[in-house]
Amino acid sequence: MTSFAFDANIIIDALLDREPAIVELERATAGGARAWVSRMAWIEVLSKGDGPAVHAAQDYLANFQIDELDAEIAARAATLRRERPRLRTPDAVILASAQVRGRILVTRNTKDFPAEMPGIRVPYTL
Structure with a gap:
């Protein structure tokens, strides 16, 4: 089974009740698969909004597994930055x-x- 990691923009769209994001999350988790989010995207999601919006985002993010930043991911990120300096x-x-x-x-x-x-x-695109 393929697993999917979601960028912050898809999660934020779902929190804003944008149908394409909700449909995509449902598609990816059909059959009981878990959705994943990197700790960095998690930070991006929680940096938007204020009190009630942040609480809603925290509750929503509880449905995701989190890919924590570790040495292997950090090394790959550094390589990506060297390969694509504008990233x-x-x-x-x-x-x-x-x-x-x-x-x-x-x-x-x-x-x-x-x-x-x-x-x-x-x-999808907006």
């Missing part, structure tokens, strides 16, 4: 987390994660 560190960590753990990164950020890049899924 910001948070995005490098998010991509590295998915790559190191063998997950498909689900995102709508085609600027940093082109849809044709292996291991990337862009289910």
Whole structure:
């Protein structure tokens, strides 16, 4: 079974009740699969909004497994930054987390994660 890691933009869209994000999360978790999020994307999600929105995001994120930043992910993120100097560190960590753990990164950020890049899924754009 393929596992999926979600970028912050998809999770934020789901929190805003955007149907394409909700449909994508349901598709990825069909059959009992768990959705994953990197600690970096988790931080990005929780950095938006205020009191009630943050509490709602925390409750929502409790449904995800978290890929913690470790030495292997950090080393891969550093390599990605050397290979693609315009890639910001948070995005490098998010991509590295998915790559190191063998997950498909689900995102709508085609600027940093082109849809044709292996291991990337862009289910919709806004």
